[in-house]
Amino acid sequence: MTDATDSSDDAPNSKDQFRPVGHENEHFLLTTVVGSYPKPKWLDRARELYQGGDTTKPREHQGEHAEELPDFDEDAWEEAKDDASRLITKEHERAGLDVVVDGEMRRNEMVEFFAHRIDGYEFNGPVKVWGHNYFDKPSVVSEVEYDETWLVDEYEFTADVADRPVKVPITGPYTLANWSFNEAYDDLESLAVDLADLVNEEIQKLVDAGARYIQIDEPALATTPDDHAIVGECLEHIVADIPEDVRVGLHVCYGDYSRIYPEVLEYPVDEFDLELCNGDYDQLDVFKDPAFTADLALGVVDAHVAEVETVEEIKANIRKGLEVVPPEQLVVSPDCGLKLLPREVAYEKMANLVTAAREVEADLDAGEITVDAAPAKADD
Template structure:
């Protein structure tokens, strides 16, 4: 029996990789130092897993930016605009693909969410002339490094069908026309790995989604060839993020040596799998949750291991994480400030490795180590904790009535009232919320957090930053302003810190994209709002200008999706609790005189189940929670919402049902391809498709933005088109921010002159 994980966090316990990457991008360190830092982290992470008692260490899961981008580089599938001429992909080309090249005006590749997670991957591009070939040696060198360190390496590859299905077709390309060439490149990679490792892991989470007949045929064709390329090594087909469902027979028919299944997201599938499991196939049980922070119920997990062992040979069983631990924080032992009572309920990546190892030990020997006793005590303590259940919160959620989901008047009537009150020009310009968070801002927040700055001095300092942001926006000529959010560390954590039912970590960082990490709050109890959260900041900002100032909130679905959520209560109930808390804040902002309130739901699409059969139920309660948050306001209060970096075309109906007055939505990286959805769906409200990509330092010129707005006008009526970036500006520097926004305002003014 083998114990393993599907992947491990990359950033390091103290985000060492983040700091090294950002130093490299600023030119403060060279490639040699960056690679040395990365290799040192990777080696340290292998040692953590081996020391915990895992038999295999994943190789190839570690990345300088993104594992899908690594696959693009390994396959030589570099889009022509990056000027690659063959050979090993250098770091300049690699990071240009991820981040664009500001000096040369080369846009980055698109970025979107990895299935239903908050991790962003770089989207491969397929053109009719795209070719594939085994390129470079990084993966093979890493396998050799692991072997020299005494580990048993398990190379991890994004599976070829998942790669193809997540790629973007360009220039009239048909993705399936590339199947033969792609599989041939994979065969060469596997042939070179063959014999250097016992197992090769091929990640095919796409098997947990609804597949077309063409995709199903492609699996059979691809894997028969991959199997032939592996003479000595065994192939492990890794599925996760859901159940195999109607793809189970297909997965079991593929000529692989092992199959991994997610028994956290799909606990009920084990029985059917065991009923159909071929005698030759090794079954990897994903029993430890790779996407949440709670300890595994070891007794329950052990029963599943033992049930599997009774149906097949123990040697044909593997025990692992449900998915990669990439989505988990690093080590709970570093959380010295966390309430010890709460801390004992949690397991981060390091602890999850120990859980997997102890499950193997208990199943193999029949003896239960002390960790089982500790685990049971922790679970009992959690269930009995005083803060887990709040009767008033639960009573309020039950008492919600149907009218609380509805605005007083339909959009057309509200829009007329709002236009008269706000008196905005055609193509109103605005930004999404945050402005550059300078070193000074971060230092002052840290000083206040440590008690080194008084509250009065902190408020005065933040007001100074707000005044600067407001003045800059007025100088630029923006029409609807924001306060810039200098007081906010993160759009979810900021609110969680002011809500009951949340707790927080010091170092619970999780990679979101590239060097960007987030520190999700942990929802452990019933959620309520004890007092106002944003009203004073909004009122101060509004006092500085005669222009409308947006109140800025994070929506309930996004707070839910970007937190580690309690697993003892259904997600829809937790979301309704959050919605009621945020509804109180919306009404207080309105009462204070704020005329525009933005409720960001960046994670609406991300939270949607990956199976179509489950999506309608999710969308119903997700949309209802947004409406519950927003619907209590008067007609004259304009409700905005923002969504970013997801595929929205299939859910335009649900977005319309949110009944926001204005939505702003990411569109720039796809060159406004999102607008196809508005061709197919007559969206009734006002729309701000993002006109430039804030995740790249590149400054778009006026002509580029003007051109994108013209594309938007082909499907969005002029009176309903807003002009804005595609996301917040927190991670950008001021010079590029001013330059980009200046070009954006000038492009909008140019359009107004044309229609004067």
């Protein structure tokens, strides 16, 4: 399914395993997305129809005896999601990304989607989170158990559509626990660890299906940094018995990173995906001392701003990453998921991101960029 070559790096889960065949530059800055992407407007309309919205013909076409359209049934809804997944996967490839996802076209919300698939969760209606925004916050009412697979079908469909490697984002167990009502466990830690075992079970199935790039999303981490040890324990459970050639990343956004660094360097992951562009890289220095020993997936476009960054602006942002790690440890991505942006803006950001990465690679090849950061590994 992929156009990636074998890794030339000693580490079996190096980002170089995703280097495209015939890559034009000696240096390689892997380009990817965090996960979510704007849904086509017709997919939102399809969801409304499937969930019991208006199933009649458009008002302007309704005569006195207009017949109702057929119900928008399960088959129609599945077809709509398949079509959206194909569309966005190919849109990512058209933008030039080295590793793609389907934009999470089948997912509604990062906790709710998984809670519906885990035994032990139930829903009692939405709660207000801020302003006029509501979140269908689930409750854990009994011991959580693994039942149906969560993402295997999604991965297999996307991998079949894609001509490039596919990454699988999964909401992490700490966020699944922290953003839920706990009515069954003595404490957050015991719930999160049980959920981590379920995430491990799902990853095992994804690996069996061919997945080699897994991203654990833990946005709750940097907002509750005193619990970083719980996240570390969860990650140990998550990666247990996962093959070495499977790349595991951790996405963290928001919060004060100085409260979790350098402790997070002890986490058993290959890559940290960090939101820094939105804060104008004010926290960049946090990661310079001690040296950053993992790969850095640096956010170089702002997921919260609808203006498209120029190629030159993005190149300057990429060079900020080279202040922390050398090129062999740098991955280039947006700050966070792009689902709240207009779709044309999201696409232009991705296309400019890829162009900027390729130009920085060429500048590195030509010796036009001085890299101060030296390679640093965990055993240094």
